[in-house]
Amino acid sequence: MLNDCRNCLFKTKATSMLGESSLDQLSLNHLELKLKKGDSIIKQGTYSTNVIFLRTGLAKIHIAGPYNEQIVKMVNAPSYLGLPTTFGSKINQYSVTAVSDAEVCFIDLEVFLKIIDENKEFTHELIQEFCKNEVESFRRCANRTQKLIRGNMADAILEFSDNIFKSDTFVLPLSQAELANLVDTSRESISRILNEFEGDGIIKMTGKQIEILNKKSLLLISQNG
Amino acid sequence: MLNDCRNCLFKTKATSMLGESSLDQLSLNHLELKLKKGDSIIKQGTYSTNVIFLRTGLAKIHIAGPYNEQIVKMVNAPSYLGLPTTFGSKINQYSVTAVSDAEVCFIDLEVFLKIIDENKEFTHELIQEFCKNEVESFRRCANRTQKLIRGNMADAILEFSDNIFKSDTFVLPLSQAELANLVDTSRESISRILNEFEGDGIIKMTGKQIEILNKKSLLLISQNG
DNA sequence: TATGCAATGTGATGCATATCACAAAATAAT
DNA sequence: ATTATTTTGTGATATGCATCACATTGCATA
Structure with a gap:
């Protein structure tokens, strides 16, 4: 059966x-x-x-x-x-x-x-x-309401990594527009911040795949904005 | 007993x-x-x-x-x-x-x-x-996250009136600092907005007592910010 | 009644971020 | 393969609101 x-x-x-x-x-x-x-x-x-x-x-x-x-x-x-x-x-x-x-x-x-x-x-x-x-x-x-967007974005990435995919490398299951809905911001800000994180060597992006290079930085950003 | x-x-x-x-x-x-x-x-x-x-x-x-x-x-x-x-x-x-x-x-x-x-x-x-x-x-x-502060403040007043005290006149049980925590804003903004509402004839304040004069306006503000 | 502390009012300044307006790239549909 | 459509990147501008800095008022406690 x-x-x-x-x-x-x-x-x-x-x-x-x-x-x-x-x-x-x-x-x-x-x-x-x-x-x-x-x-x-x-x-x-x-x-x-x-x-x-x-x-x-x-x-x-x-x-x-x-x-x-x-x-x-x-x-x-x-x-x-x-x-x-x-x-x-x-x-x-x-x-x-x-x-x-x-x-x-x-x-x-x-x-x-x-x-x-x-x-x-x-x-x-x-x-x-x-x-x-x-x-x-x-x-x-x-x-959501108190953190700056960078902090919330860091949280979102950490959540995907820690709770959803349980891996430092994963494929983003959401578009940037959806990420904006998750993080309570605009699509444009998501784009900017993702590039910023990449520029700072915190993550590496290949298409929709994200690899976390520096989790400590993400945690710091999560805490301090 | x-x-x-x-x-x-x-x-x-x-x-x-x-x-x-x-x-x-x-x-x-x-x-x-x-x-x-x-x-x-x-x-x-x-x-x-x-x-x-x-x-x-x-x-x-x-x-x-x-x-x-x-x-x-x-x-x-x-x-x-x-x-x-x-x-x-x-x-x-x-x-x-x-x-x-x-x-x-x-x-x-x-x-x-x-x-x-x-x-x-x-x-x-x-x-x-x-x-x-x-x-x-x-x-x-x-x-909270999407509305402007005026809208959230209107909501708070409506909530007190409709759900908590069930009356158009009530005594605010919170200080402005606490209201700020409820509405997710700063103490100063609460002060300003409350005065604004009074200036616009939407509410009347006597100390911590609030009387709602124009509920329709509050509802509009709640919807449109 | 005087004194102190907490709660409020109000202006000036700065900043984070939304929004607009496109260009470019990537995906999907034909 | 060629359009069409959805996604993404990026600058310029505007604005809502926090923050700072005090003045003022109200309330409590001595």
Whole structure:
């Protein structure tokens, strides 16, 4: 059985808490889908009836601000997507878009709720997840608003390196316009700062590939602007 | 019995889902405290072992940013405080401070967890709460970073009027320096903008009392800067 | 009532960065 | 291969706002 959640290799910490019966429930009530880079996973303003599990790939969560789109965070697999927007309200309050090829599973909300009711450990993990996210979003916001753009750009590069790709060399999954949305600045500033970093020997760029040459400098810039 | 949670008049939506046995558990395991304006409720960096219930009063959640303190949100009773910071990590990731006289109950984390395990409805409400908060914090952050200060200041006044005090006339519970932390600007700008609003006949200030004279203008400023 | 400290008002200056306006390059579509 | 379209680079200009530097007012404590 292709859809067997029991044998799925991509489980979140919460999902690994589930017993076999819950996993079978999931198996029987989910829809697997392969997505291409750029495909929309959740669209702000539309109705939401499913929790989505990002099995593989990388996605961006973004929200329409008063003037620009803002990328709230990058999420890589495995992870649940859209819990806040699905539980909190009937219509999606933000968008999620694949920034790489990805595989997702659509899980019916009712099934998900049932699993919550029947698995304390799962629920604990989930709540813990929510809590971490909320605190994280507070911190992120404080940084965004208070740091200069150079600092935020350094943070973004470090985040890609440390949390997303776990390597000093990686291919930027976003265009400069998208980076601007992530860092809260203009496309032009991203271009300038990236060149600046390269000129200072902090990074090396080959097309969209970035190699971090001097992580210490990045950390300093992150701290001091 | 003074501490009887059964008869407590200040219940959140989640708490009102609890059965009598859970409420009695709460009664036996909480500590009530009266606080004065300015008193610290949760302090960033210290250990957290309690969930806190804000029974009456108004509090600010604030976090140390890279340069300034940032007020993340205002919370009025009844509401739980510090769930994210208590569940997510052993040490508090943000601070909470009373901005009016207040009453709080300290609830042992273990007891709170037990209540979660035993009350599905309570847990659902709680999760719903988390979800709404997360989405709200995304939106707030997008506004903060994208709007001009006039717009953010208008938002703050509208928030006080609509959500906190539910009146067009209210006494500002924050100093201008604190308002600056809430709106992400400098103390001086707050002063200037407040005078500007008064000069334009949008608000009337008598000491720290604000009367909104022209809500439509505020909404326009909120939208267009 | 006097004295001190905290909270506010207000001008002058400087700077980070958005915006505009293109040119150039890279990708995608035909 | 040739357009068409999207991405990127780069200068010039404008502006919102922080910062500094005080003056002033309000409030608390002796």
